Structure formats: C-alpha cells, structure tokens
Amino acid sequence: MNKKVKVQVTDLTKRFGDLLVLDKVSFEVYEGEFLCIVGPTGCGKTTFLNSLTHLYEPTSGKILFNGEEVNLEKHNIAYIFQEYSAMEWLTVRQNVRFGLEIKKDYKNIDRKVDEALELVGLTKFAGYYPKQLSASMLQRVVIARAFATHPELLLMDEPYGQLDINLRFKLEDEVVRLCKQTNTTVIFITHNIEEAVYLGDRILVLTNKPTSIKEIIMDELPHPRDIAAPEFVEMRNRITDLIKWW
Amino acid sequence: MKKKSKLKFQIISIISLIAFFAIWQLLTDVYRVIPSTMLPSPVKVLQTIGMKWSVKKPDGSTLPQHILASLQVSGLGFCLGAVIGVPLGVIMAWWEKADLSLKPVFDFVRTIPPIAWIPIMIVLLGIGVVAKASIVFLSAFIPCVINSYTGIKATKTVHIWVAQTFGGSKTRTLFKVAIPTALPYIFTGLKVSLNSSWGALVAAEMLGSASGLGYMIQMGRLLSRADLIVVGMIVIGIIGTILSAFLDSLEKIVVKGEVR
Numbered sequence: 001m002n003k004k005v006k007v008q009v010t011d012l013t014k015r016f017g018d019l020l021v022l023d024k025v026s027f028e029v030y031e032g033e034f035l036c037i038v039g040p041t042g043c044g045k046t047t048f049l050n051s052l053t054h055l056y057e058p059t060s061g062k063i064l065f066n067g068e069e070v071n072l073e074k075h076n077i078a079y080i081f082q083e084y085s086a087m088e089w090l091t092v093r094q095n096v097r098f099g100l101e102i103k104k105d106y107k108n109i110d111r112k113v114d115e116a117l118e119l120v121g122l123t124k125f126a127g128y129y130p131k132q133l134s135a136s137m138l139q140r141v142v143i144a145r146a147f148a149t150h151p152e153l154l155l156m157d158e159p160y161g162q163l164d165i166n167l168r169f170k171l172e173d174e175v176v177r178l179c180k181q182t183n184t185t186v187i188f189i190t191h192n193i194e195e196a197v198y199l200g201d202r203i204l205v206l207t208n209k210p211t212s213i214k215e216i217i218m219d220e221l222p223h224p225r226d227i228a229a230p231e232f233v234e235m236r237n238r239i240t241d242l243i244k245w246w
Numbered sequence: 247m248k249k250k251s252k253l254k255f256q257i258i259s260i261i262s263l264i265a266f267f268a269i270w271q272l273l274t275d276v277y278r279v280i281p282s283t284m285l286p287s288p289v290k291v292l293q294t295i296g297m298k299w300s301v302k303k304p305d306g307s308t309l310p311q312h313i314l315a316s317l318q319v320s321g322l323g324f325c326l327g328a329v330i331g332v333p334l335g336v337i338m339a340w341w342e343k344a345d346l347s348l349k350p351v352f353d354f355v356r357t358i359p360p361i362a363w364i365p366i367m368i369v370l371l372g373i374g375v376v377a378k379a380s381i382v383f384l385s386a387f388i389p390c391v392i393n394s395y396t397g398i399k400a401t402k403t404v405h406i407w408v409a410q411t412f413g414g415s416k417t418r419t420l421f422k423v424a425i426p427t428a429l430p431y432i433f434t435g436l437k438v439s440l441n442s443s444w445g446a447l448v449a450a451e452m453l454g455s456a457s458g459l460g461y462m463i464q465m466g467r468l469l470s471r472a473d474l475i476v477v478g479m480i481v482i483g484i485i486g487t488i489l490s491a492f493l494d495s496l497e498k499i500v501v502k503g504e505v506r
Contacts, residue, residue: 053410055407055410055411072410072411072412072413073413073415074413077413078412079407079408079411081407084404085402085405085407085408087405087408087423087426087503089429089501089502090426091502091503098409098412099408102414102422103413129503130503131503149412
C-alpha cells in the first residue's frame, strides 16, 4: 500500500543555550496515522511538539507538512496542550468556537460546534464558564475546540492526564474512531505506555536528553484493543523494557 | 441565606453612616467640642449645599456651576488619558519594538508627579480648561498605561499558543486573547486614573482657576468658610463614588468569566 507522507521531519534539532534537547530527530508521519510518542519524563516530548509547530523555533532541521514548510496560518493544524488552555472569559460554547473564529471559518460554525460539544458530552454545559467546570470537563472543552476545526493534523500532548479512568477510555475510543473516520493524522504524546499501545498505529520511543529516536514500533493490533490480551501485554512490556534501559 | 446576610450588612452600613453623622453633629452643634469655624456641623453643611445651589456668593459661582466646571475638566482630561493611555500600554506590551522605543520616555515621564507639571502648564497654557485638563490628562494617562501594559503581559503563554496554532496572526491574537485577558487590569487602571485625575484636578483648581470644586475649597479657606470647604469635599466624594460605581457596572458588563 502506498502511504502518503503527511509530516516529514528531518534532522530536527533544538537547543536552549548550551542545553541540547533534540538531537537530529528524523521521522515521517503518514496520512491518517495515529503516531504515539513515548519517552521518559523530562526527555523533551513537549519541546518536540512545540518545535514541530514552530512555537519554539527549531535550531536546525526541516519540518514539512504536505511537502511544504509548516505554516500555521495556512495549514489546518490543532494542538491540544498538556496544561489547561480553555479561555476563562469565554463560555464553553465560545471556547469551542474559538479555533473556528481564529481561522475565520464561519461556514456551518454552529453545527460544527454542536457536534464537537456532543462528542465530549458537554452540550448541557455550553453556557457555563471554565471556572464552573471540573478539571476533566475543562480538558474536554479543549478537545472539542480542536475537533471542531476538523484538523488535518492533530497534536496531542498528554491530553488525558487529568481525566478519570472511565472518561479517559471513553474519549480515547471516541477520538480514535473520529480520527479514523475523518482520516485525521495524529501525533500523540504520552508517558503512559499502555495508552500508547492502546491508541497508536506506530509508537515512537524517545531516548533521554539529548533526545533522539530509540526505536519506532509498528502497532498492528486490531481495534478495539484488549489491554489484557497477551499480544497487548507483550508489546507494552517490550516498550517498558526499552525505556527501562536508561 | 446569601440574600439575608447581604441585607444584614446593608443595615449595618446604614447604621454606621447614621452613627458617623450623629457623632459629628454632637461634637459640633450640640456639645461644641469642635468650633464651627474649624468644622461645621452636618446640618450647617446641608444648609450651605441648599444655599450654594442657587447663590453665587461668596466665591462667584453656584455649586452646579462649580460641579460642571470640574466635570468638564476632569472628563476631558480623564477621557484623553484613557483613550491615549490604554492603547499605548497595549501597544508597548504587545510589540517589542514599541516597548523598546517608548518605554524609556514613559518611565522618565511617569516619575514626575502630575502636580509638578502645574506651574509649567500655567505658564504655557494659562489657567483655562486646557491647562487644567492637561494636568488631569497626565495623572490619568500614567495608571492607564501601566495597568494595560501589565494586563497584556499577564496573558498566559498557552493561550497565545492556542491562537497561534489555529493560525491566528499577531494582531488577531491580541484582540482575541491578550485584550480579553487584560480587561480586568485595564478597568483597575481606569479606576485608579479616575481617583488620581480628581486629585490632580482639585490641586490644579486650587493653584490657578476661576471656578470648580477645587477653586471653591480654596476660596473657602481664604474666606475662613469651613462649610464651603466641607461642601466641596463631600461633593467630590459623591461624584467620585458615582463615577467609580459606573466603572464597576461597566466592568461587570464587559468582563466575563474570571480572568484573574
């Protein structure tokens, strides 16, 4: 099967002064792929995503999206950050509209917002302000905000870290379903190996600082995945061992 | 429960206000602990307010004329201070080049107390509305710049990033993210400006003027009319409270959620 390259990263390097964080990282992400990135805490996973989007200007290297230099104003990219990023002065509905408004994408805006709210189960809370919501609801708001824009590339930095286990499983399944349905390409960062094996089509294992790629593992287990299945456990243990080496 | 407790506090506030005026009346008119030439009684102050409402004597203008003169000057100075100060603070905080080029000049100007400008303003512009409004402008302008600058700088990086990753330009991010974040700070700046502009106004009117509440207070001092002084002070207090309440209401309408 001929897979179309969506994101191509070549020799991505990022330094903060003398500290080398990313050391010539190169890889490709294919269209519609769910790529999970795991690595030890503090290895530079977030720096990696921020460099990818030019929030941190890379020291050197090349990042191509659909064969062009990444341009956030032109390319339809959404980023779900690890920390809470709902706007406190906007209601839940206005928060979900935010991305579409920034993109000046007003066509069917109400329908898109309604669908996104429905997806994360916040329809009843559309008129609430962030200060009135729980931590997990806040995270669902930003997930809805990202999905409302129907991104071609979705970047997720430990988005479920604040959620309770039941909600996490529900949203994980829902996000995988939606991404497959819309052929959205996803780069998903997590420190939870089980989550990576559960979600990913491929798993990219990072080394400690200076970060480079330790191994890229194909995860071809059939969906929906059973976390108790022997193949699942075997893959989880294999990745855990890889990370244990450091 | 909340309503009941609010009512309780309102009753306590009214009682304390009544007690304040009662003690004042007792100390002045009843027991004469403080002579009326130093501090007139509340009743005398009320009588002076009634008299000054239509009588120009002894300071040349009625109370409404003084109020109007002061409002005209403070309104002009405050509005100019806000209209120029808030955008300037926003621009300095958001665009580094503007910050680098304007901040040194602003930092120099802001250290000079607005009252220190009065003599030079009188020399340059006389004792008319423009001179006094310029003093008020300077005192209103500085808190507006400082607070809007601080508000924009308080924008969370993650919020800016959210807008950027959705493709927001720098200007769009300013209007969609930074200004909403800064609004509570901007309103604080406006309230501080309002207070300092009234302070500067009274000082300017005391030093050089032919009407206004500051002028009335100054005339009261020269004529040994303590009642005129107290009337001037009370009217300034009432106008200040009304304007602050107006800004509070406007803030409640404009600022949503809980930014800070």
